[in-house]
Structures are given as C-alpha cells and as structure tokens.
Amino acid sequence: MKIAVLSTKPYDREYLDKFNTDHKHELVYFDAPLNSKTTNLAIGFEAVCVFVNDAIDKKTIVKLAEIGIKLIDLRCAGFNNIDLEAAAKYNIKVMRVPAYSPQAVAEHAVALILTLNRKTHKTYNRVREGNFSLENLTGFNLYEKTVGVIGTGKIGAAFCQIMLGFGCKVIANDVTESEKLIKIGVVYGTLGELIKNSDIISLHCPLTTDTKYLFDRKAFSKIKKGAMLINTSRGALIKTSHAIEALKKEQLGYLGIDVYEQEENLFFKDLSESIIHDDLIERLMAFHNVLITPHQGFFTNEALDQIAITTLKNYTDFEQGLPLKNEVKQ
Known part of the structure; x- marks a missing residue:
C-alpha cells in the first residue's frame, strides 16, 4: 500500500x-x-x-x-x-x-513516583553543582502505602503487579474486575473509596466522555491530603486548572504527568528557544512537587x-x- x-x-x-x-x-x-x-x-x-x-x-x-x-x-x-x-x-x-509494551508505560509511571518521592532529579542537579546536602530531600517508604489504580487493562495490570512487588496495598477501580489481579492481592472498590484512601493514585483508563476531567475540583477535595497523583494515560483525565488549585492549597501533595490536556501544542517539539504561550503548564512547572515528562512512557x-x-x-x-x-x- x-x-x-x-x-x-x-x-x-x-x-x-x-x-x-x-x-x-x-x-x-x-x-x-x-x-x-x-x-x-x-x-x-x-x-x-x-x-x-x-x-x-x-x-x-x-x-x-x-x-x-x-x-x-x-x-x-x-x-x-x-x-x-x-x-x-x-x-x-x-x-x-x-x-x-504495557510494561513500558507502567514502569514509567513507577519512575515518576520514585523521582517525585525520593527527589532524585533534584539530587542530580545538586551533586553536579558540588552540593551534597540532604536538606529537603526527605522521601517516604513505598512499603505498605495504599496505591489506587484507576483502570486495570494491560498497562494498569502491569502497574499493579509492580506496586505489589514494593509491598504496597493496591486498590483498584474499573468497570471490569480482573480475577487474575484479585488472586494476587488487588482489592477492587468504588472510585470514591479509592480517591479517599489512596496515598498514591495512578491513572490508566482511556479518555471517554465519562472519564474526561475525572480529577476536577470535586475529586481533588476528596483525596487524602498530601496524596500523589500520577497520569500516564490521557491528559484530559485531569482538569489542569483545578490541579493547580489543589497544589496551591497543599491538598495535592505531588503531581507526576506524562500527558497533558493541551499537549498537542507542546509535546514532541523542541521549544527551548521559544516563548511557551501556555500559562497552565508554565504554572505547573513552577511547583517543586510537580514532575512533567513529554509523553515518553511508551518510549x-x-x-x-x-x-x-x-x-x-x-x-x-x-x-x-x-x-x-x-x-x-x-
């Protein structure tokens, strides 16, 4: 052809x-x-x-x-x-x-979690400048934390298995429950329960009319204070302006995204010599507890x-x- x-x-x-x-x-x-x-x-x-x-x-x-x-x-x-x-x-x-490669995206989600948590991106820059201080680099153990997984298709399932390996309690929400995941310890529940009880939430569901802006002001008001939200699925699952509000209020403790709702104007391009005319992503990049990668989870x-x-x-x-x-x- x-x-x-x-x-x-x-x-x-x-x-x-x-x-x-x-x-x-x-x-x-x-x-x-x-x-x-x-x-x-x-x-x-x-x-x-x-x-x-x-x-x-x-x-x-x-x-x-x-x-x-x-x-x-x-x-x-x-x-x-x-x-x-x-x-x-x-x-x-x-x-x-x-x-x-479901594992590729699932592993990238874990990379976002570990980087945000243990601040290895900050450490890398510090050490290159001769700064070996540990100040403000405190993280937390993943062991025994509750990880909520929204969407347990191939990528979500691979992510669940990785987090179980860390010793996390994994809870999930999907329209179809996986018997295989249940057998290895994943517990399914309502979306509301997942949002309320998770220390870390990772999004692995498709973007549909039902899931668009799944995380908006209402959802952010219900998350555990200081929780981490990871999105390697589709950008419009998160209402960016509402995420910024939640970060400013310190209700949302960490945000890691490999996708962004307006990414078609930014991602896969070298804009290093350009003015970025996107105030929302510029605001996100100003937060010390936000990590953005340019849709590289599959890469x-x-x-x-x-x-x-x-x-x-x-x-x-x-x-x-x-x-x-x-x-x-x-």
Whole structure:
C-alpha cells in the first residue's frame, strides 16, 4: 500500500523502515500533523498513519474521504482523537495498536513516583553543582502505602503487579474486575473509596466522555491530603486548572504527568528557544512537587518494535482482505 505517515520523528522512520522489509509498503513520511488543514498531504495515497495528537475530526475525515483514503491506522493505543462516527459514515476503516509494551508505560509511571518521592532529579542537579546536602530531600517508604489504580487493562495490570512487588496495598477501580489481579492481592472498590484512601493514585483508563476531567475540583477535595497523583494515560483525565488549585492549597501533595490536556501544542517539539504561550503548564512547572515528562512512557526499544510491527501488519491485513483484528469501531 501507499501510505502517508504523518507526525513523524526520526525514530518513527527508523523503526517502521526496519520492519517494512517484510511488508514492502510504500511509506512516505511527513513531519506535519494530520488535521483538516493538512489533508492535501495525503492526496494520491490509499491510507494514512497517524499518532496521538493528530486531529482526525469530522471535517478532516470528510476531506480524507474526498481524496480516496480508505484506512486510518493509529500507531498508538488511544483513539479519542478520531471521530469514529464520521469514519464509519464515510466508509473509512480505523485501526490501532491495542498493546505494544504495557510494561513500558507502567514502569514509567513507577519512575515518576520514585523521582517525585525520593527527589532524585533534584539530587542530580545538586551533586553536579558540588552540593551534597540532604536538606529537603526527605522521601517516604513505598512499603505498605495504599496505591489506587484507576483502570486495570494491560498497562494498569502491569502497574499493579509492580506496586505489589514494593509491598504496597493496591486498590483498584474499573468497570471490569480482573480475577487474575484479585488472586494476587488487588482489592477492587468504588472510585470514591479509592480517591479517599489512596496515598498514591495512578491513572490508566482511556479518555471517554465519562472519564474526561475525572480529577476536577470535586475529586481533588476528596483525596487524602498530601496524596500523589500520577497520569500516564490521557491528559484530559485531569482538569489542569483545578490541579493547580489543589497544589496551591497543599491538598495535592505531588503531581507526576506524562500527558497533558493541551499537549498537542507542546509535546514532541523542541521549544527551548521559544516563548511557551501556555500559562497552565508554565504554572505547573513552577511547583517543586510537580514532575512533567513529554509523553515518553511508551518510549522503549521493545515498545517501538511492537508498534512498528503491528502498524505494518494492520496495513497488510487490510490490503490482503484479512480479518482486521485491530479495527476500532463505534
């Protein structure tokens, strides 16, 4: 197939080219994201390959249909940035990579926890400046702390197992309870109980109409004072302005995010020589107890291998008329 690959970085090209020798698709790379203003880049192609911050709304889909695009393939798991109803209406198939390396994202969530808690990022900078003081570096033991996990799919399940290994009490909330996790000690309960009782809360649920701004002013008012909140899922699970309020009141003790609700304007870009016109993220970065990483939870060799392998197989399955195992439907 002839495929327009949007929002590409050097590592996308490296891994897709590495595994395309088995599929022999014609991949043409574009740095630009896909949105209603850039659909002309896909003229002459049969399919497009997109990423988390591409905006595939109804207007974009109408334009893609007009130029003959038959397939949109996401090289990620989330699909909240695609209007599935419009895609179905215009007979464009949507596919994704449902699982690449759950451990990669789960381990990154743990890295955020450990860094915020033990302040290793601050220590690194201090020692490089010849400051070996321990002042203001006090952390806490993870052992026997209560960790709340919202969403126990593949990533959430991997995270639960890691935290159990630390000796934590793990409580969880999901629409579907995992018998496997229950057997190893995870206790399911209501969302309210989880928010109230957790020392650390980690978000691993998808972004839907029900979960958008799951953590807003009301939720923050109910968390245990000084609790830590970690988000490696989707930025809009947290209402950023309300998180800032909770941090200022010291109700929220720590915040670690690998995703941000306005990240499409920031993440995956080098803005080191630019003025950042986002007052909310600038305010977040001013807090000593906030840690932000730029959507790098997935960024391991193993995950990039699997993303490329699955993405290319999705195109081959579509081209050959095989069952579309990774198709996304309404």
